[in-house]
Amino acid sequence: MKVRRRLRAIATRLRRAYGEPPAPRHLPPIDELVLTILSQNTSDVNRDRAYADLRRAYPTWATVADAPARSVARAIRRGGLAFTKAPRLRAALRSLRDAGVSLDHPRALADMPDPALWDLLLGLPGVGPKTAACVLLFSLDRPHFPVDTHVHRVAMRLGLVPERAMAVQAQAALQEAIAPADVYALHMGLIRHGREVCVARRPFCSQCVLADLCPRVGVSSPR
Numbered sequence: 001m002k003v004r005r006r007l008r009a010i011a012t013r014l015r016r017a018y019g020e021p022p023a024p025r026h027l028p029p030i031d032e033l034v035l036t037i038l039s040q041n042t043s044d045v046n047r048d049r050a051y052a053d054l055r056r057a058y059p060t061w062a063t064v065a066d067a068p069a070r071s072v073a074r075a076i077r078r079g080g081l082a083f084t085k086a087p088r089l090r091a092a093l094r095s096l097r098d099a100g101v102s103l104d105h106p107r108a109l110a111d112m113p114d115p116a117l118w119d120l121l122l123g124l125p126g127v128g129p130k131t132a133a134c135v136l137l138f139s140l141d142r143p144h145f146p147v148d149t150h151v152h153r154v155a156m157r158l159g160l161v162p163e164r165a166m167a168v169q170a171q172a173a174l175q176e177a178i179a180p181a182d183v184y185a186l187h188m189g190l191i192r193h194g195r196e197v198c199v200a201r202r203p204f205c206s207q208c209v210l211a212d213l214c215p216r217v218g219v220s221s222p223r
C-alpha cells in the first residue's frame, strides 16, 4: 500500500509537469500487436513509417502471414531490424490463426477475457510481457503496465523496483503495486520523463520534479 501511494504521488507529479497524456491509440488488438512488434529497438517515427509501409504493401494481416519473410522484411525496412521483425511478425500472426483467431476481424481478441487473452498473447512466438501489456492497455484500456527501457530505468532509479531487477521482473512487481486507475498515466509519464529528464547517461536531476522522492539524488552525478 505504501508503494501504491508513492506511485500515485509520482503519477500526479508527472501529470502536473507534462499535462494529461494523449488518449490511448485504441487500434484493433492485432493492429496494436503488429505495431508493438515493429516498435522494438526503434523510434516511434520509424515504427510508424514501417507500419504505414506494411499496410500499404499488404491489404490484410492474413496476407502478411502468408507472404515470404523476405517480402515482409522489404516492406518494413524503414523500421530497422527488418529481417528479425518480419519472421517474428509472420510467426505471431500464423500462431494466432492456428489458435482460431480471425486475423482481419477488427474485434478479434477484443472480447476475450483476462487472463485468457494475456496467456494467448504470451504464448505467441516473440511476444513477451511488455508487448502483451501494450496490446491490452493501448487497444483495450485494460490496466496492464508495460515496462519498456525508459520505464525500467526510471523505476530502478526511483527505487520502485530492486536495482538488479530485469524488465520482466520489474513489470510484474509494478503491475502488482499500481492502482488500476493510475496505470496509463503513470506509464506515459514515466516514458516521457525517461526520454526528457531521467535520461540514460546523465539524468537532469536538478530539473527533476521527482527529485525529493528519488534516492539517487546526490549519488548519480546529477546535472
Ligand code: SF4
Pocket (backbone or CB within 6 Å): 154, 157, 158, 197, 198, 199, 203, 204, 205, 208, 209, 210, 211, 214, 215, 216, 217, 220, 222
Ligand atoms: S532525481 Fe535524477 S535519477 Fe532521480 S528520477 Fe529524477 S532525474 Fe532520475
